[in-house]
Amino acid sequence: MSVAAKSIFLRGCGVAIVVLIAWCVAPRSASAQTYFGQDLPHRGSLELGGGVTWSPGYDLGSAQAEETRNPGSGTGPFVLFQTDFRTESAIGLQGRLGVYLAQTVSIEGGVLYSRPDLSARLTGDAESAPDLTASEKLTRLVADGSVLFHLIGVSFGGGRGVPFVSAGGGYLRDLHEKNEVAETGHEFHFGGGLHYWIGQGKHRAGVRTDFSLSRRSGGADAVDTTRTIPTIAGSFAYLF
Amino acid sequence: MRRLAAMGVAAALLTVYQAPALAYLKLGTRVGTRTVSLKWSQMPVRYFITDRGTTGVTSTQLQQAVQAAFSTWDAVTTAQISSQFAGFTLAGPTSGDGATVIGFQNRPDLDRTLGATSFMIDTVTGAIVESDIFFNTAFSWSVSAQGGETGVFDLQSIALHEIGHLHGLAHSAMGETELRAGGRRVIAAEAVMFPVAFASGSILGRTLKADDIAGIGDIYSSASFSRDTGSISGKVTKSGKGVLGAHVVAFDMRTHTLVGGFSLSDDGSFVIAGLTPGPHAVRVEPLDDGDIESFFDATLNVDVNFRPQFSDKIVVVPKGGGTSGVELKVVAK
Numbered sequence: 001m002s003v004a005a006k007s008i009f010l011r012g013c014g015v016a017i018v019v020l021i022a023w024c025v026a027p028r029s030a031s032a033q034t035y036f037g038q039d040l041p042h043r044g045s046l047e048l049g050g051g052v053t054w055s056p057g058y059d060l061g062s063a064q065a066e067e068t069r070n071p072g073s074g075t076g077p078f079v080l081f082q083t084d085f086r087t088e089s090a091i092g093l094q095g096r097l098g099v100y101l102a103q104t105v106s107i108e109g110g111v112l113y114s115r116p117d118l119s120a121r122l123t124g125d126a127e128s129a130p131d132l133t134a135s136e137k138l139t140r141l142v143a144d145g146s147v148l149f150h151l152i153g154v155s156f157g158g159g160r161g162v163p164f165v166s167a168g169g170g171y172l173r174d175l176h177e178k179n180e181v182a183e184t185g186h187e188f189h190f191g192g193g194l195h196y197w198i199g200q201g202k203h204r205a206g207v208r209t210d211f212s213l214s215r216r217s218g219g220a221d222a223v224d225t226t227r228t229i230p231t232i233a234g235s236f237a238y239l240f
Numbered sequence: 241m242r243r244l245a246a247m248g249v250a251a252a253l254l255t256v257y258q259a260p261a262l263a264y265l266k267l268g269t270r271v272g273t274r275t276v277s278l279k280w281s282q283m284p285v286r287y288f289i290t291d292r293g294t295t296g297v298t299s300t301q302l303q304q305a306v307q308a309a310f311s312t313w314d315a316v317t318t319a320q321i322s323s324q325f326a327g328f329t330l331a332g333p334t335s336g337d338g339a340t341v342i343g344f345q346n347r348p349d350l351d352r353t354l355g356a357t358s359f360m361i362d363t364v365t366g367a368i369v370e371s372d373i374f375f376n377t378a379f380s381w382s383v384s385a386q387g388g389e390t391g392v393f394d395l396q397s398i399a400l401h402e403i404g405h406l407h408g409l410a411h412s413a414m415g416e417t418e419l420r421a422g423g424r425r426v427i428a429a430e431a432v433m434f435p436v437a438f439a440s441g442s443i444l445g446r447t448l449k450a451d452d453i454a455g456i457g458d459i460y461s462s463a464s465f466s467r468d469t470g471s472i473s474g475k476v477t478k479s480g481k482g483v484l485g486a487h488v489v490a491f492d493m494r495t496h497t498l499v500g501g502f503s504l505s506d507d508g509s510f511v512i513a514g515l516t517p518g519p520h521a522v523r524v525e526p527l528d529d530g531d532i533e534s535f536f537d538a539t540l541n542v543d544v545n546f547r548p549q550f551s552d553k554i555v556v557v558p559k560g561g562g563t564s565g566v567e568l569k570v571v572a573k
Contacts, residue, residue: 065491065498065521067415067428068449070438078416078428081550083521085493120493120521122550126416127525129548134521136554176556181517181563220519220556 040152040159041239045100049208051235053092053112058229060085060221082124087221090116092140094233104150112142112231118221136177138220142187144170150195157196165192166212174220185218195237208237267359267410269366276366278359278408279459284322285310285371285406290343291328294377297344297395299328301383302375306342309399312448313407318457318465318514321407333372335360340406342399344381345374352423354379354437355398357405371406373399380440387443397438397445404433404452408459410535411435413487414451414500417529424530430498435534450497454514470557471513474566475503476524478546482508483570485527485535485542490520490555502527502535517559522551524568546570 041047062084066077091114098108119135146168155162172185191212197204210233217226267278287310289303297305303325310323326339333341335358347353353376360370375381375398382392415429417436426436431451438444457465476486486503488510501512526544527535536542549570555563 063493063496065489065496065523067430067498068444069428070426071442071444072439073425073427080416080489080498081491081521081523083491083493085519118519118554120519120554122521122523125523125548125550127548129523129525129550132550132552134550134552134554136519136556177553181556181558181561183518 040103041100043100043102045239047098047106047108047237047239049235049237050095051233053094053114053231053233055090055114055229055231057089058087058227060087078126079124080126081122081129084121086119088117088119090114094235098148104152106148106150107145108148109145114140116140139175141173142170144168144187144189159200160197162195163192164195166190172216172219176220183218183220185216187214187216189214197239203240206237206239208235209233267405267408269361271363271366277459278361278366278368280407281365281367283320284324285340286324286326287340287342288326288329288331290332290341291330292344294344294381296392297381297383302344302395305383305396306399308396309403312400312446313403313456316448316453316456318453318462318469319460320462321456321460333374335370335372338370340371342373344377346377347374348378350376351378354393355402357402368408373402373406387441389441391440393437393440394443394445397443400432400446404456407456409433409455412451412455412500413527413529413535414489414498415529435530451499454499457514465514467560469514470517470559471511471515471562472520472522472555472557472566473509473511473562473564474568476508476510476568476570478543478570478572482506483543483546484508484540486510486570487525487527488512488568489523490515491523492516492518492520494518515557517557519554519556522555522566522568524549524570545572547573
């Protein structure tokens, strides 16, 4: 592992996974045969991609519907019922367009679309209303921009496999069911991934995996302040 | 009117407003064929204080407690209301003299009534012309800042409730009671306008709750009310038919506040206005935590034969708008 890779390894879990993948996938015998030909992406190269994403569900906290207790009728607030608020896991679609500023640096913009369920488990009703999970479906759009650093020093497969790290920020827009209400927010993300190019021409297709951690504020599931959401993506990419 | 154990809106000329678009129970009256919401047409509300104290409370202390209660309502930013102390008077809090008077009155016949509010209204417009409040000296009163005195009721708390009536609010059902010998005892409440008072010595009733704030904003909407709050509307049905008098509660999952409303027509329609924007859990229950007469005209056929339940939808309240079509299908007990 190069010094650069070690340094990246220390930056965070997401990056660590990416580097680890690169380390394991790369045939040891090919590690000295990295292809650095002029067909590598260069300044001005464009990358178009699209694929699917997956985000796990995450808890948004619990709360009690409380009433003020009459002195002498017990201790603590009177709990009418309990709620456990959650955003469920969701598969989404994403599209990206990037431009290389140099062989090792590119910037890109993308849009992610998903339909996660917002759910609330309602339990412990004081008057025995049956427990129930209330829900609604969100339409979530994230428009973001990222900077990618392509780690050609640890590429493998004759230059086909190129890990990268990325960071950026974006705008979040959640439309509630029936699209009657939109709630917006912001997100900042960092992570990494891997390109695996098929062919070595100037125009080439490939596949790409991403793992990122998105730190979000605002949006439909903003119960308190911010939350961190992991996302995994797999996509096709076309370089030209 | 606030009773020791149960209270009702006593004024004979009043019926509970039953038109849709309510966040809350508001007082209303018939004007011709219309039912109109009872409200003051001019601000500030000018009130006099009867220059007569009672054991433990001077008339000056009464005035200070009443002014504090008025100020609490006046501070609601989503409502355009204000009040003004006009001075002390020798007159008692009785209707018909054209002046709004608040004072003590000895009413031993009303052995469960701490205070009551009466009105004189313009029968053409429905506007309140005069409203009087009495506090029953059959009970002991306190203006202690800390509360905690056994056997005496906090004047400011009861004044806050009665002034809610004076502004046109009826009772909230946001509370729980239990039946005991001698009447209902409140277990918990989350509205100053709940009809049953907290125990003597308590000053918990000096603070308005989300339910009260939504209600007063619904009557005297400020620009902030229209701009910053939203509503939920829908129907409560049982076996395909509308349920009248169901208590529908919206719980804001972000602010953890409760605001209630009622289905107020035969088709089970309800509206809860004055809600903070965001996702809400919605729950419906029968009106079984108070005497029905504390909320509705006794002639109404209020249905209490159904089980409490939650909506299976999270209802998202838009800022400055409304979410409609919420269906709550209840089943008989």
